[in-house]
Amino acid sequence: MSRRFTFMLPVVFLLAGSDATPGDKIPVGRPVPGANLGRAHMEGIALFREKRYAEAAQRFHFERLDNPGNARAVFFLALCTQHLDQWQKAEQLWQEYLLLDSDDPTAAYIRRQMAFCRKQSGGQADDNPRRKKPVWLNLSEQELDALGRSSSEQADYAVVSRPHCLVRARNEKLATLVADETEAVLKQINATLLNGRAFPHVIEVTVWRSRQAFRDNAGAPHWSGGGFSFQPARGSSPAQARIDLIQKTDDGRFDRDLLPRALPHELCHVVLAEFFGQKTCPLWLQEGLAVLAEYDRGRSRDKLVREYVKLGNTIPFRRLFTARTYDKEQLSLFYAQSACVARFLFDQLSSRQSLEFLEHIRSGQSVRIAIERPLCLKPLPGRIQRLEQSWRQHLFSQFNLTCYPRAPTGG
Numbered sequence: 001m002s003r004r005f006t007f008m009l010p011v012v013f014l015l016a017g018s019d020a021t022p023g024d025k026i027p028v029g030r031p032v033p034g035a036n037l038g039r040a041h042m043e044g045i046a047l048f049r050e051k052r053y054a055e056a057a058q059r060f061h062f063e064r065l066d067n068p069g070n071a072r073a074v075f076f077l078a079l080c081t082q083h084l085d086q087w088q089k090a091e092q093l094w095q096e097y098l099l100l101d102s103d104d105p106t107a108a109y110i111r112r113q114m115a116f117c118r119k120q121s122g123g124q125a126d127d128n129p130r131r132k133k134p135v136w137l138n139l140s141e142q143e144l145d146a147l148g149r150s151s152s153e154q155a156d157y158a159v160v161s162r163p164h165c166l167v168r169a170r171n172e173k174l175a176t177l178v179a180d181e182t183e184a185v186l187k188q189i190n191a192t193l194l195n196g197r198a199f200p201h202v203i204e205v206t207v208w209r210s211r212q213a214f215r216d217n218a219g220a221p222h223w224s225g226g227g228f229s230f231q232p233a234r235g236s237s238p239a240q241a242r243i244d245l246i247q248k249t250d251d252g253r254f255d256r257d258l259l260p261r262a263l264p265h266e267l268c269h270v271v272l273a274e275f276f277g278q279k280t281c282p283l284w285l286q287e288g289l290a291v292l293a294e295y296d297r298g299r300s301r302d303k304l305v306r307e308y309v310k311l312g313n314t315i316p317f318r319r320l321f322t323a324r325t326y327d328k329e330q331l332s333l334f335y336a337q338s339a340c341v342a343r344f345l346f347d348q349l350s351s352r353q354s355l356e357f358l359e360h361i362r363s364g365q366s367v368r369i370a371i372e373r374p375l376c377l378k379p380l381p382g383r384i385q386r387l388e389q390s391w392r393q394h395l396f397s398q399f400n401l402t403c404y405p406r407a408p409t410g411g
Helices: 039-049 053-066 071-083 087-100 107-121 141-146 172-193 211-218 258-276 283-293 299-311 317-322 328-346 351-362 367-375 383-399
Strands: 012-014 025-027 158-162 165-169 203-208 226-231 240-246
Touching: 039 053, 039 071, 053 071, 053 383, 071 087, 071 107, 087 107, 087 383, 158 172, 165 172, 172 203, 172 258, 172 283, 172 351, 203 211, 203 258, 211 240, 226 258, 240 258, 258 283, 258 351, 283 328, 299 328, 299 383, 317 328, 317 383, 328 351, 328 383, 351 367, 367 383
Parallel strands: 165 203, 203 240
Antiparallel strands: 012 025, 158 165, 226 240
16 A cells, blocks of 8 residues: 555646646546655745746656655656656656556546657657757768778878867868867766866867777777876876777778767766866766767667666666776676666756766765755765665656566675
8 A cells, every 4th residue: 555645636737738728637636645745845836836847847856866655746747847848758757657656546647648748759859958960960871981981091190170179080071070079069068067167178089090009009998989088287287188089890880889979978088087186986977977978868778777677687876886896797787877877867957966966976975965965955864775766766667667676686
């Protein structure tokens, strides 16, 4: 038997942004399961009434972190998200609500909203913060293949400079694409994570002709698709930022992952390395955010997380957050889960709050404190367990699982 609120939801809700006709209403005639209301929830109600849906959605998300079983917070969060035209996310939240309260008499109506959101999204992701599609996305297969060829018979590299980068590549068009993409991605990373703080250095980017040349010169692991290094300024010596990429795959074709994945991934590493300086960025955070910087925001790795979630073999949060070295046996899962967790946390943070979170981590604070302080949440010793429970609950709707995600079996 699920817990119930001690009061009733309003008898009706107007659902703007739905397929309902003006004045169509959702009848809700009984209590909704969940935990006792917290301050974040009450603030969310007030903001919702003022039609400040983005701010209200954030407060309901915080309430969900505090009380993972609070169906009412999920209900209002779905409403706010639908008002903001974030259709895919709204559909997932309606599904999460039904998970928490499967015998709700309004279930049929909510399924109508899910169907409408699915229709509105048209199968397209609506949560990629990049507003302008990059030039390389419109290139044909022939044009992409041409990027794998040298511009001339000479061995010299084409060099292209921009305010924040100096790019060397055997193909002049590729060097230009990499330079322009570097500027665009840097701007996006800084806007999303560092509240618009500009990157203060020039990054040297080298696109090596082959994987062998990359290994010989970059010193990165053999399995890596790219590499980076950052040396802070010391005395009169300026800071040095470097990225190494691979032009061709082992079969001699242009590497299709260079622009959408490898470049933004390594750029995020450089930005975090500069921000943390002599401090250490936790491994899960730097890899998770680097995957989120990729053009698809790590969506290509979600299938792997889904399979591990179904088996209950995800990495427990306490072990994920404290990992200092790569576990080769769980390397793919570590990257994918780190990105999934980072997306779950950062998608609900403003740029200012993201910066505050990173500042707390840089100062040596725990993930629990880094979450609570920027969001003004009350300290809870069991915060990480609640966060993990809320994350697994979120995965149920995101991955459309037929059974509730199992908790990890290990430590």
